Amino acid sequence: MRMEIEMLARWTALAAVALLATACVNPSSTAGSATPSATTASSGPKRIGFFGFAKANSFAAATFAGVEEYARANGATAEFLDPNFDAQAQVRQLQDAVTARRFDVFVVQANDGAAVVPAIRSAVQAGISVVVHFTPVGTRYDTAQPQVDGTITLIDPPALNGEGLGRLAVQACESKKLNPCEVGYLEGLKALPLDNARTQAAVGVLEAAPGVEVKARLEGGYTQESGRKAMQDVLQKDPGIDVIIGASQAILGAEAVAKGKDIMYVANGASRQTVKAVQEGRWYAAYYLPVKTLGAKAAELGLNKALGEQVPDTNVMTDVEPGTSMGTKDALAQVTGEYDE
Structure with a gap:
């Protein structure tokens, strides 16, 4: 009888351990589940991937300068992934970055807004904070509203x-x-x-x-x-x-x-x-447009969302410094510009 009681206690303990182990499994890491959340991708500083038009383009380079400066000031890192104006190369870069879970935040200047949609959807599903920068992601080029659910826009509709x-x-x-x-x-x-x-x-x-x-x-x-x-x-x-x-x-x-x-x-x-x-x-x-300032703003929006803060999902670039976009001599009287050609 004593042996039976000891065996019962032993089996009860094993069952409790198994139950605890099951409860601790992350549901997103089980077979057939969605890609794990990017919140677990980096236990250190938050990482921003900047998918710009091209490194050789002064506009994109100035945008990245703003992204990188804001990231550094806020304990994050930033990397420029250069497709050199090649839309399909940019799609591959996005897909690879999602698969490798290299970044917590994407800032994307889409060379082809329609072509990148599947990769951007995958990034959102993976829990990556995606900021659509300057040009839309989607097939409409006349609106600033997000065309992929879960993304943040900071754009100037073409x-x-x-x-x-x-x-x-x-x-x-x-x-x-x-x-x-x-x-x-x-x-x-x-x-x-x-x-x-x-x-x-x-x-x-x-x-x-x-x-x-x-x-x-x-x-x-x-x-x-x-x-x-x-x-x-x-x-x-x-x-x-x-x-x-x-x-x-x-x-x-x-x-x-x-x-x-x-x-x-x-x-x-x-x-x-x-x-x-x-x-x-x-x-x-x-x-x-205040290009470097807008790069910093994109990094701010993306990092804040990655940290669990509420951010507006629709942001229009011309609202950042109102009154300067239609830049005649009078409108630009107090402006110096933020980068060199």
Whole structure:
């Protein structure tokens, strides 16, 4: 009888241990379950993965400078993953980072907003805080609202950006009372859906304006060299062009080619050189965004969410420093710019 009692006690103890072990298993780590939460991915400093357009792009580099600075000041780390404007390379980088659970926060400048959607969904399901930066993730380019549930946006919708560029060009034409006013648009990269949406919106504004003629539309890219080449083509076909719109890097190249010509420039960018050119009257205006500040803001939103804090899911870039985005000389009077081309 005593032996039976001892055996019963032993089996009871073993059952209790088994029950405790079962209760301690993380449900997300069992077979067939979802990917484990990223809250367990890093027991040390929080880690931010910045999936920027390209390291060679001054806009993306300035954004990362803001991300990295905020991360360092708040006990986190940041890393730039460079797809060099290759949309599919960026998708692979995102997928690999989710699988490896390398980061607690993603800040994503999507080269192709539709292509990255599955990878972004996977990141959210893995518990990673995802900040959609500058351009939308999804198929709509006219809204700042998140198109993937669980993400945070901090963007400047390309369609609204394009409309702003178009309005600035129309103002440039009106400032000199030109009728007709010949406008050339140096598009970004035709392979990028966000650039196509921006171009369509800008051209729509231009074509609706009385007396404005869109004389040239060609790829201007995001470097001074691509801007120089595009401007050479414009002047060969339309030497009397009055206004040129393009990325600030391309406009710097275009200006060098068109020295001595009475052309008004409308730039899409916010470098110190861009701001100075507008303040000096060399360029008519720039669509301005405080790029480094916005990088820091993205890091702040992502880290706060990763730490369990409540953050707004929809954030519009032009609200960060209101009144400067439509950057004529007066609007940029007190602005210096936050990076160099």
